[in-house]
Amino acid sequence: VYAPGRGAAPRLAVAERSARYAELSSDDVAAFRTMTSSVLEGFEACRPYNVDWMSKWEGRARVVLRPASTAEVSAILRYCDARRLAVVPQGGKTGLVGGSVPVHDEVVLSLARMDRIEAFDADTGVATLEAGVVLGDLDAFLRDRGFVAPLDLGASGTCTVGGNLATNAGGVRFVRYGSLRGSCVGVEFVKADGTVVDCASTPLRKDNTGYALPQLLIGSEGTLGVITRLALAAPPRPAAVSVAWLACSDFDAVRGALALARRHLAEVLSAIEFVDGNALRAVLDRERDLADPLGGGDAAFRVLVECAGSDGAHDGAKLERFLEAAFDDGCVVDGVLAPSASKAARLWRLREGVSDSMTAAGFVYKYDVSLPHAHLYRLVDECRDRLAAAGFPDGAEINVAGYGHVGDANLHLNVCDFSGYREPLRAALEPWVFERVAALGGSVSAEHGVGQCKPDYLHLNKPPPALALMAELKRAMDPNLILNPYKVLPPALLDEP
Ligand code: FAD
Ligand code: MLT
Numbered sequence: 001v002y003a004p005g006r007g008a009a010p011r012l013a014v015a016e017r018s019a020r021y022a023e024l025s026s027d028d029v030a031a032f033r034t035m036t037s038s039v040l041e042g043f044e045a046c047r048p049y050n051v052d053w054m055s056k057w058e059g060r061a062r063v064v065l066r067p068a069s070t071a072e073v074s075a076i077l078r079y080c081d082a083r084r085l086a087v088v089p090q091g092g093k094t095g096l097v098g099g100s101v102p103v104h105d106e107v108v109l110s111l112a113r114m115d116r117i118e119a120f121d122a123d124t125g126v127a128t129l130e131a132g133v134v135l136g137d138l139d140a141f142l143r144d145r146g147f148v149a150p151l152d153l154g155a156s157g158t159c160t161v162g163g164n165l166a167t168n169a170g171g172v173r174f175v176r177y178g179s180l181r182g183s184c185v186g187v188e189f190v191k192a193d194g195t196v197v198d199c200a201s202t203p204l205r206k207d208n209t210g211y212a213l214p215q216l217l218i219g220s221e222g223t224l225g226v227i228t229r230l231a232l233a234a235p236p237r238p239a240a241v242s243v244a245w246l247a248c249s250d251f252d253a254v255r256g257a258l259a260l261a262r263r264h265l266a267e268v269l270s271a272i273e274f275v276d277g278n279a280l281r282a283v284l285d286r287e288r289d290l291a292d293p294l295g296g297g298d299a300a301f302r303v304l305v306e307c308a309g310s311d312g313a314h315d316g317a318k319l320e321r322f323l324e325a326a327f328d329d330g331c332v333v334d335g336v337l338a339p340s341a342s343k344a345a346r347l348w349r350l351r352e353g354v355s356d357s358m359t360a361a362g363f364v365y366k367y368d369v370s371l372p373h374a375h376l377y378r379l380v381d382e383c384r385d386r387l388a389a390a391g392f393p394d395g396a397e398i399n400v401a402g403y404g405h406v407g408d409a410n411l412h413l414n415v416c417d418f419s420g421y422r423e424p425l426r427a428a429l430e431p432w433v434f435e436r437v438a439a440l441g442g443s444v445s446a447e448h449g450v451g452q453c454k455p456d457y458l459h460l461n462k463p464p465p466a467l468a469l470m471a472e473l474k475r476a477m478d479p480n481l482i483l484n485p486y487k488v489l490p491p492a493l494l495d496e497p
């Protein structure tokens, strides 16, 4: 349920505060001051930690704790568990499903000060680091050593590796390096009762000694434990990178380009992304220094193809063969190759700028879904038709845009209402989008997670025994339910009123 909230911008309404949680007292704050040196108190100091990236959700935490070590996290959680104070783990706060901010007055536990890269093994490429390291900083560290972070995304300058792991973030290198579930070779986390579980200090590529506990934490969105340290296996940094920007007339042509890119580029394909005309226009309207190098034609889609390998000449020859095949086939009607790294970066901005540009233009309903390739863009077309029938034609008042990680069959459907939040528009979109995705054989969350947006729709992707087991795991690891309440699991599953 959405409703206007406390701020000037519309906020989303939230689950009722559960009576199981204690209210913060001044004694609690005094106790926290003995556990960590960074305690923020009061509306102004806490506000940046209460409002999410898109200004859609706003909590009312009265205290923010910024521990500097695992021992401090452990002491804080032990105390909060005993006192039944609810806690929200927070990284860079770039999450897009309202998971990283309090719903009510939960204590914010920010990992921002735990930002040390502790060790790097050049034989294996494994970096061991604290959860608050910013992803872009890790990548810069690895660049100096000839390696690359296995993950990249538009928020890399702000998001933290702990947040990436907690959301199992996908991003633009997924098509090449796969999920963090493969790259992460160790996690240290603190349970709700303060117990430290160190599965990060002996990071091994192969270790089949029983249950894979780190995997439980990956994608758990702060509901099972607080990630404090992790070990990530980084691949060698490719010596040569080339970027092509292509025009396709319809989405079948985008699929054709994807199939040819897979065949011809094979192991050097490092990213393949798409934007539709509306997504691209949103970027160009906002980022006035950018231009579409293929602006003249009327092809409706753009595809960004990146190749990265150890031998530029070899990759270049492959890219040429791919482009020849794509033009011969007709799926690509126009295209350019970036002649320099700076031009390549500008092409990337045309794709990665969509998220912020949409957010800046109005109130955005964001849907991040996986679908079988054959249905990937159908959802966008059907959404436009549905909204037009409900009195919201795509155009002057709203922008319905589709973009995303086409190589992973991951669509981002965004509906931006320039006039702000309107309940009838929301009602035309939800639950229809989620139910339609499930009917088409997809997932209601491909990479952003569930947060406080989608607990009510989990049943569309998980059968009842799976949901029941999720609740059992939650209760086993956090019996007092203090970690990130109101998120991920529907309250009824936890027998909450
Ligand atoms: P936060 O937003 O602070 O937290 C996210 C969730 O993780 C919350 O539930 C929080 O409680 C939990 N959490 C955070 N840190 C910890 C911890 N140490 N221990 C336990 N739980 C923790 N996502 C993608 O998957 N692919 C993309 O391509 C992508 N692109 C983006 C582009 C932009 C411009 C933006 C704004 C966001 C994008 N995201 C993307 C969404 C987001 O999930 C990622 O940015 C990132 O993984 C979140 O990291 P964070 O540190 O900001 O986490
Ligand atoms: C992206 O791929 O740009 C991100 O996941 C962010 C978004 O969808 O807004």
Ligand code: ZN
Pocket (backbone or CB within 6 Å): 171, 404, 405, 412, 447
């Ligand atoms: Zn994405």
